[in-house]
Amino acid sequence: xxxxxxxxxxxxxxxxxxxxxxxxxxxxxxxxxxxxxxxxxxxxxxxxxxxxxxxxxxxxxxxxxxxxxxxxxxxxxxxxxxxxxxxxxxxxxxxxxxxxxxxxxxxxxxxxxxxxxxxxxxxxxxxxxxxxxxxxxxxxxxxxxxxxxxxxxxxxxxxxxxxxxxxxxxxxxxxxxxxxxxxxxxxxxxxxxxxxxxxxxxxxxxxxxxxxxxxxxxxxx
Amino acid sequence: xxxxxxxxxxxxxxxxxxxxxxxxxxxxxxxxxxxxxxxxxxxxxxxxxxxxxxxxxxxxxxxxxxxxxxxxxxxxxxxxxxxxxxxxxxxxxxxxxxxxxxxxxxxxxxxxxxxxxxxxxxxxxxxxxxxxxxxxxxxxxxxxxxxxxxxxxxxxxxxxxxxxxxxxxxxxxxxxxxxxxxxxxxxxxxxxxxxxxxxxxxxxxxxxxxxxxxxxxxxxx
Numbered sequence: 001x002x003x004x005x006x007x008x009x010x011x012x013x014x015x016x017x018x019x020x021x022x023x024x025x026x027x028x029x030x031x032x033x034x035x036x037x038x039x040x041x042x043x044x045x046x047x048x049x050x051x052x053x054x055x056x057x058x059x060x061x062x063x064x065x066x067x068x069x070x071x072x073x074x075x076x077x078x079x080x081x082x083x084x085x086x087x088x089x090x091x092x093x094x095x096x097x098x099x100x101x102x103x104x105x106x107x108x109x110x111x112x113x114x115x116x117x118x119x120x121x122x123x124x125x126x127x128x129x130x131x132x133x134x135x136x137x138x139x140x141x142x143x144x145x146x147x148x149x150x151x152x153x154x155x156x157x158x159x160x161x162x163x164x165x166x167x168x169x170x171x172x173x174x175x176x177x178x179x180x181x182x183x184x185x186x187x188x189x190x191x192x193x194x195x196x197x198x199x200x201x202x203x204x205x206x207x208x209x210x211x212x213x214x215x216x217x218x219x220x221x
Numbered sequence: 222x223x224x225x226x227x228x229x230x231x232x233x234x235x236x237x238x239x240x241x242x243x244x245x246x247x248x249x250x251x252x253x254x255x256x257x258x259x260x261x262x263x264x265x266x267x268x269x270x271x272x273x274x275x276x277x278x279x280x281x282x283x284x285x286x287x288x289x290x291x292x293x294x295x296x297x298x299x300x301x302x303x304x305x306x307x308x309x310x311x312x313x314x315x316x317x318x319x320x321x322x323x324x325x326x327x328x329x330x331x332x333x334x335x336x337x338x339x340x341x342x343x344x345x346x347x348x349x350x351x352x353x354x355x356x357x358x359x360x361x362x363x364x365x366x367x368x369x370x371x372x373x374x375x376x377x378x379x380x381x382x383x384x385x386x387x388x389x390x391x392x393x394x395x396x397x398x399x400x401x402x403x404x405x406x407x408x409x410x411x412x413x414x415x416x417x418x419x420x421x422x423x424x425x426x427x428x429x430x431x432x433x434x435x436x437x438x439x440x441x442x
Binding site: 062078092094096097099101124126128130131134135141142143144145147149151153166180201202206208 | 241273275308314316318319320322323349351352355356363365366368370372373374397422423424425427
């Protein structure tokens with residue numbers, strides 16, 4: 001939605017492997033009256049598009065879920081024009097730290113990292129975008145970290161990021177983590193409590209997203 | 222030197238608790254022909270200056286070494302004019318992460334953190350500048366992280382930061398860490414090797430400094 005509304009002149013083809021997600025996205029775009037987006041169900045490892053047919057590919061919070069992110073990047077590279085570019089944005093759960101420090105909170109976060117690894121993903125992928133994209137054949141890879149720093153002078157971030165985004169995301173895997181035997185219920189509860197503790201007036205919270213842009217061809221722009 | 226040469230109109234009083242450090246700094250300033258700096262040996266917990274006599278106090282990589290940083294900040298606050306300001310810059314060794322990941326490298330860094338804690342310091346202090354300065358009575362505390370991100374597209378940072386600053390700093394405490402029984406020589410060597418590994422072409426390295434500025438009085442500027 002952000003890309004489509006901010007670039008009304010762009011013709012956007014939006015891809016997902018899940019038909020349910022495609023249906024939900026299509027409905028959202030329709031309801032908002034956005035007309036420059038079409039949808040197609042596709043597998044990133046074998047994108048069904050003509051070679052060198054796109055000006056730009058935008059990938060956000062996708063590679064972290066893939067067992068073979070380099071292979072997906074190489075497939076995407078093949079459908080971008082020689083003069084085209086790619087933008088990749090991913091998080092890195094290992095970039096998380098906070099005050100007050102808590103081994104319980106760290107352990108709860110580690111459960112999320114471990115569950116994502118068991119599912120074939122890599123929630124620490126942000127820090128490795130540079131070697132991944134270079135290995136996939138992209139040129140002039142430029143990675144810029146986007147650090148989110150939160151203290152109580154920024155109440156919207158305390159609520160919107162520390163509480164409702166990051167801690168809520170960790171909290172959501174609690175049942176799964178306990179059922180899988182990664183942690184017991186008591187330690188889990190303490191970890192979540194200590195994460196919410198960092199949203200108190202004397203707490204701080206840090207997390208970093210990574211944005212990478214790169215070119216298919218090596219020539220100067 | 223940076224402050225003195227960039228603010229030639231400022232009269233700077235430079236303080237250290239060590240007379241040897243004062244002598245070294247005095248010689249360096251003299252040799253560079255800088256004339257707007259004077260020196261005084263002093264204890265930050267009991268600064269021997271008139272109350273409300275300074276326009277600005279600049280503290281860099283100092284609080285991390287102090288057992289009672291809040292007490293030092295409160296003492297410094299007392300010598301700043303009501304309209305005055307303070308700048309504090311500190312690192313945070315817990316903000317370190319890298320690719321490839323290595324438990325040995327993490328353990329070597331933890332030795333540095335533990336040694337600093339045993340010496341009464343806190344090498345994770347960057348993330349807690351906001352509560353520390355607020356508790357010390359400063360107003361309008363504004364903390365901004367300064368993240369250093371390194372990959373091989375930035376060779377000067379690979380050499381100047383990953384190798385010669387951070388890894389060299391960790392490496393320097395090796396004899397001490399092994400002698401104190403924090404780690405054995407073999408694990409230490411592997412940790413250092415894995416830190417240097419992050420400086421290879423497919424490696425990345427992240428570290429964050431924190432800069433805080435604040436006012437003594439609460440009024441708008």
